[in-house]
Amino acid sequence: MGVKHLVLDVNIIIDWWLNVGSAEATHSLIETARQRKNNRLWVVASSIPILDFVARRAFKQHGKTPKETQQIVARLIEQLLEDVQVLSNHGFEQADVYKVAENFEDAQITAALRSLPKGQVRIITENTDFDHLGEVETLTPQAGLAWVTGETTLTGSIPFIDLATQQxxxxxxxxxxxxxxxxxxxxxxxxxxxxxxxxxxxxxxxxxxxxxxxxxxxxxxxxxxxxxxxxxxxxxxxxxxxxxxxxxxxxxxxxxxxxxxxxxxxxxxxxxxxxxxxxxxxxxxxxxxxxxxxxxxxxxxxxxxxxxxxxxxxxxxxxxxxxxxxxxxxxxxxxxxxxxxxxxxxxxxxxxxxxxxxxxxxxxxxxxxxxxxxxxxxxxxxxxxxxxxxxxxxxxxxxRFDWEVEQRIAIGQRYNQLMDEAGIQRVQQRNDRTSVFAQYTVLVDNRVEAEILFREAKIPTAVHYPVPLNEQPAYQHLCCTDCTPIAKDRAQRVMSLPMGADLNEIDQAKATEILSVNKQTPAT
Ligand SMILES: Cc1ncc(COP(=O)(O)O)c(C=O)c1O
CATH class of the missing domain: 3.40.640.10 (Type I PLP-dependent aspartate aminotransferase-like (Major domain))
Incomplete structure (x- = not known):
């Protein structure tokens, strides 16, 4: 489910820059994560001055002049920011972690992570202090690589529209x-x-x-x-x-x-x-x-x-x-x-x-x-x-709107293929136009039973829309009520499934599976 977020701790980045410790694994992790669309690499804003300070001290100890140090560190930070996004610390003072964390640096990282979708975040670090805070799991760079490349899906229920990952x-x-x-x-x-x-x-x-x-x-x-x-x-x-x-x-x-x-x-x-x-x-x-x-x-x-x-x-x-x-x-x-x-x-x-x-x-x-x-x-x-x-x-x-439109079209087409293979009726699209699939909508004969199955599987669904407007209490006196039989039928049978640019294939397959089971269930 959703995107995997990897937040790089300062120690990992410094080792990588100095080519010591877990540098090789960190390098592979960053390269791999960069190439996969379902991963995001982050560095917390407050880590940047610390990175600057620690890196300067380290390069000076390696015999570099202040000017050389300044140039090397500036270039390294610039390169880092090409690969990773900066996560801000807004609201840090309101988070109470700083009262219990070992230091302000850990507290700031932990507080910043609260803006990422829970369950989808790991801190990449060798520092086990984060574990005591019990907020986010930590992984070494090697374990991070396994998490990124592994087939493990993230736990949690599927959102109907995943605005958290987009945000x-x-x-x-x-x-x-x-x-x-x-x-x-x-x-x-x-x-x-x-x-x-x-x-x-x-x-x-x-x-x-x-x-x-x-x-x-x-x-x-x-x-x-x-x-x-x-x-x-x-x-x-x-x-x-x-x-x-x-x-x-x-x-x-x-x-x-x-x-x-x-x-x-x-x-x-x-x-x-x-x-x-x-x-x-x-x-x-x-x-x-x-x-x-x-x-x-x-x-x-x-x-x-x-x-x-x-x-x-x-x-x-x-x-x-x-x-x-x-x-x-x-x-x-x-x-x-x-x-x-x-x-x-x-x-x-x-x-x-x-x-x-x-x-x-x-x-x-x-x-x-x-x-x-x-x-x-x-x-x-x-x-x-x-x-x-x-x-x-x-x-x-x-x-990222252009990318999202491409994704929506591809995800809609994948749903279409799954539905067609499973023999499930769906809203059709014409060849001379594209749909951005604001909703992905299928037609079911026994919607009540289908809704129960989806609820049990913790997959949200919605109905767009259950009553045609000419049958709505506030509108029926304005117009004929039985003059649009197709709209009446569709209102009883449509059902929208989770949809969005970050929806993954596994969740789409799950939704299709439930509809296949529902097809075998007699309507009450
Ligand atoms: C077809 C259609 N028309 C109009 C609207 C109204 O848009 P808004 O909610 O921004 O007022 C919506 C939004 O739900 C819609 O789906």
Whole structure:
């Protein structure tokens, strides 16, 4: 499960530099760990001045001049930092280990390790004092090598979405980015906001990006920018998170639900035209589970009736459709940076994308209470800004986003292969687009029994979503309830499995095995 984290103690690094003691094993360990994607090497920030001090003293004792010593040590530390990441000691004074540790150096290392996922961390050291603290296991460099290369999986339950491993891998970038905001103190509309918008424009290829307070706010502001109001109709899917239709109702308009495709669970483009009336003002397809819908067909129908299309891309940031990026597939694209989304922040956040300068300007104004300039309100708006800290977090997360998208696609395909071999029905993907698998979702006939089996195996599952929106108590009076039979059926049968860029093959196989057992279990 997850990534193995190896934290190098000072003594190990010094021996390696001086080529004494366990230097050879440490060298092999670092080389091996570097080459494996499921390992991370760390040095705690407080160890660096100690390394500097001890190394200088050692080289001086070996007869080097102060100038030579300075150059050698600076080069060694620089090289070290190419191979290992720096783990910070923030909050050390709040950790009580320093009261019981042999010295402050050990206490600082131990306290810093608390930010890494428990059970997945080992200190590489010859110093057994750490063992008395009972917080983290220690390994010699030789034992560390065996741990890294061994097939032993880490114990513990599988997280549904492994944000802890992602955070551990991005810890230095995240801390640097957050620290930057704390230093300049512009918590609203700080420089990170426009920097993120520029990066997202470059990523998606859309001309404009407006960051907003959440995915829900992105949809609401987009509809407001298009002038959707009471009496209007907006065509969408009932098989989605409630926010897609909620914003339509909030504006006094009516969601008109069109059924989904049985295989992808996306809106069925062939059914849209029949739902268009004189009151129709927009179409909102949802890129469900991370895969865009039939956007060419939907855009063609929309063009025929002169309607805007808003892609609800809350689950699909990073996906592509015929080579183009999700969020840049129609009039407007809206995404969410909710923490569990493919690109998530550590709170609420979202973004609107468009190639239309007039819509972009309207969205920008609506996001700040309809202001065109300070305290001059040209239209009715909302308080819908994404705060600077959340933008800083997304900026840090971009550091490994391309890799994560590749991993998600590969892991989704591996799941597909396992499910197909085991004869388990699953949501399908089309060849002309990619899914970022915000969820990996299968179809089961006896979901209650399957949930029990997964719970017993300590593997979390979820249902996205158990009730179609046209059957929800707050919405059923607005629309027909039995008009979307495929959505109704899928709501009873879908089940999402653990998914994420750091998910390993063993856990995927375990989940598949449970589904195979469940297939043999009669439904109650
Ligand atoms: C399809 C869909 N639309 C909209 C949203 C709303 O996004 P947020 O939670 O950021 O408001 C979500 C998030 O769960 C979603 O999955």
């Amino acid at each position: 551990a891998c991005l810890r230095p970038q995240l801390e640097r980015s957050i620290e930057g905001v704390l230093r300049h103190g512009q918590y609203i509309m700080g420089s990170e906001v426009s920097l993120l918008e520029a990066k997202l424009v470059a990523y998606t290829g859309a001309k404009h990006c407006i960051t907003v307070a959440s995915g829900t706010e992105a949809l609401l502001i987009s509809l407001m920018a298009l002038g959707i109001s009471a009496g209007d109709e907006v065509i969408t899917t009932p098989f989605t998170f409630v926010a897609t239709a909620e914003v339509v109702v909030l504006l006094g308009a009516k969601p008109v639900f069109v059924d989904i495709e049985p295989d992808t669970c996306n809106i069925n483009a062939r059914l849209i035209e029949a739902a268009i009336t004189d009151k129709t003002k927009a179409i909102i397809p949802v890129s469900m589970y991370g895969q865009p819908a039939d956007m060419d067909e939907i855009n063609a129908i929309a063009d025929k009736y002169n309607l805007p299309v808003i892609e609800d891309a809350a689950q699909s940031f990073g996906a592509t459709y015929k080579g183009r990026k999700s969020c840049n597939l129609s009039t407007i694209g809206c995404t969410s940076f909710f923490p569990s989304k493919p690109l998530g922040c550590y709170g609420d956040g979202g973004a609107i994308f468009t190639n239309d300068a007039v819509i972009a300007q309207a969205c920008k104004e609506i996001r700040v209470h309809g202001q065109s300039r300070r305290y001059y309100h040209t239209r009715v708006g909302v308080g819908g800004r994404m705060d600077t800290l959340q933008c800083a977090i997304v900026l840090a997360k971009l550091a």
